[in-house]
Amino acid sequence: MSDEEDDIILSELDDEELVAQMFDDLYDGLKEEIEEGVNILLERKWEPYDVLTKALVGGMTIVGNDFRDGILFVPEVLLAANAMKGGMAILKPLLIETGAPRVGKMVIGTVKGDIHDIGKNLVGMMMEGAGFEVIDLGINNSVEAYLDALAAETPDILGMSALLTTTMPYMKVVIDTMVEKGIRDDYTVLVGGAPLNEEFGKAIGADAYCRDAAVAVETAKEFMSRKHNQMAAG
Numbered sequence: 001m002s003d004e005e006d007d008i009i010l011s012e013l014d015d016e017e018l019v020a021q022m023f024d025d026l027y028d029g030l031k032e033e034i035e036e037g038v039n040i041l042l043e044r045k046w047e048p049y050d051v052l053t054k055a056l057v058g059g060m061t062i063v064g065n066d067f068r069d070g071i072l073f074v075p076e077v078l079l080a081a082n083a084m085k086g087g088m089a090i091l092k093p094l095l096i097e098t099g100a101p102r103v104g105k106m107v108i109g110t111v112k113g114d115i116h117d118i119g120k121n122l123v124g125m126m127m128e129g130a131g132f133e134v135i136d137l138g139i140n141n142s143v144e145a146y147l148d149a150l151a152a153e154t155p156d157i158l159g160m161s162a163l164l165t166t167t168m169p170y171m172k173v174v175i176d177t178m179v180e181k182g183i184r185d186d187y188t189v190l191v192g193g194a195p196l197n198e199e200f201g202k203a204i205g206a207d208a209y210c211r212d213a214a215v216a217v218e219t220a221k222e223f224m225s226r227k228h229n230q231m232a233a234g
């Protein structure tokens with residue numbers, strides 16, 4: 001860190017400058033500064049969701065682009081991810097409504113061979129914020145881990161995340177196994193992750209691909225209301 005950066009007092013920056021500085025701090029993996037920035041924006045009455053999407057996800061997009069282009073490497077990206085998680089931890093309780101009636105239940109996890117969990121965590125947080133109960137299986141989940149969780153938790157929704165082109169086909173392995181066991185139709189299966197798209201979601205037999213956490217919440221709610229209508233009709 002340069003002396004010049006040492007002298008920056010985050011609280012003296014206006015909103016726009018602060019967000020730009022947070023992009024830099026996220027890029028540099030400065031967790032404490034990110035936490036401070038999040039707290040300042042919240043004190044300035046920013047909505048937690050705006051802090052999340054505009055300051056944190058916005059900053060992570062820049063990190064992602066430079067990782068892709070070979071400017072940043074895994075150690076730096078890990079530090080950035082760690083800084084982002086620090087900010088997310090502050091936002092999490094604020095995004096989660098208290099006392100809201102449970103809209104539904106979701107089991108979510110990253111697939112086998114894949115350790116990316118920021119997007120999955122974000123989806124989990126937003127789903128909880130929308131009133132869903134979320135069971136997070138973490139990363140690197142085998143078919144067995146998913147099936148055990150479905151049996152134990154009987155959720156409405158199964159969510160799978162994959163960030164690698166090499167791990168995304170594993171989602172099909174899970175769905176195919178569900179079909180084999182005759183339990184596929186007992187759940188709504190939502191899939192997501194940067195390398196996926198709608199076509200892929202359809203091809204593997206998921207109910208929907210969701211581009212981001214906000215779409216995941218909308219889609220989950222839509223499927224829950226369909227389920228309720230079906231139950232009422234049946």
Ligand code: B12
Nearest residue numbers: 064068114115116117118119159161164165192193212213
């Ligand atoms: C951070 C990061 C890492 C961190 C992960 C830290 C962590 N705890 O997650 C570390 C450094 C560990 C890492 C490691 C690796 N990474 Co990486 N990583 C990234 C990076 C920069 C950002 C991912 C991220 O967190 N994005 C922010 C979140 C918010 O976005 P998101 O994950 O897409 O999630 C949103 C949506 O996709 C959706 N969503 C996500 N999941 C789900 C699930 C459901 C159910 C739903 C509905 C929606 C949904 O909603 C989310 C929120 O809006 C991406 C770049 C990129 N463009 O994605 C590369 C990237 C994914 N990594 C990549 C690679 C290659 C690797 C490594 C193989 C590098 C290496 N050589 O070791 C390893 C793989 C390790 C492994 N086995 O998994 C490549 C993948 C390329 C490919 N075609 O497969 C990418 C694309 C970078 C690149 N362009 O080269 N990585």
